[in-house]
Amino acid sequence: MKKIFITLILALICTISKATEKEIIAEVTFENLTNKEFTSGEFTIINSNHKIEVNNAESFKITLPEKGKYLFSFVSDDFTAYTFYPARISNRKNTITIRLMEKTELSYSSGIYSFPMNLDTNLTEEQIKIRISDGTLNFIIHGIDGSIPEEYLAFKEKYGIGLIKENCVIDPLSFKKVTENNQMIFDYLNKKYGTEWLTELKAKPFGIK
Secondary structure, three states: OHHHHHHHHHHHHHHHHHHHHHHOEEEEEEEEOOOOOOOOEEEEOOOOOEEEEOOOOEEEEEEEOOOOOOOOOOOOOOOEEEEEEOOEEEEOOOOEEEEEEEEOOOHHOEEEEEEEOOOOOOOOHHHHHHHHHHOOOEEEEEEOOOOOHHHHHHHHHOOOEEEEEEOOOHHHHHHHHHHHHHHHHHHHHHHHHHHHHHHHOOOOOOOOO
16 A cells, blocks of 8 residues: 555656646846836736736746747836747747837827737648647637627637637737638638628627628
């Protein structure tokens, strides 16, 4: 009995150790290109919708479950924020840079810009099915708050496709990638279900009428 117990403990330690080995420690750094002191903002890991309140411009570290593609955003009421990061986060490429610039009237209220828009919009039908199975395929819309309409919760339950809602963005690159992502999902659903599924979404994502 004692041997069995020791074996189970060792197996548990081994499992935890392997999980820890997969984790990636990424560093978030700031470039303040203004004369204004930074005092507040919110950093978001969009994949998990994990939000971190930030109260100064000192670098900080985040833990990600494994290497791969991630989406990040940063918003501050006092600055226009540009977020730069590698297309794939790994142990070697793990720096996320937030560039703070003066907010102008053209920045709108959100001041959020995220680069690159890590969306693979050329998935095969088989890859789409895998993403649906993993629960990682999402429509993307932009709005002034982070609330998700109830219809999308029911939609994911039925079709396996969720929704990511980001703050308003105005850069053409992000808009183009979001539209391509939504159109790819639109084409897949039309092929599989016809157009009836559209009646279940009152708020249509970009690129879908």
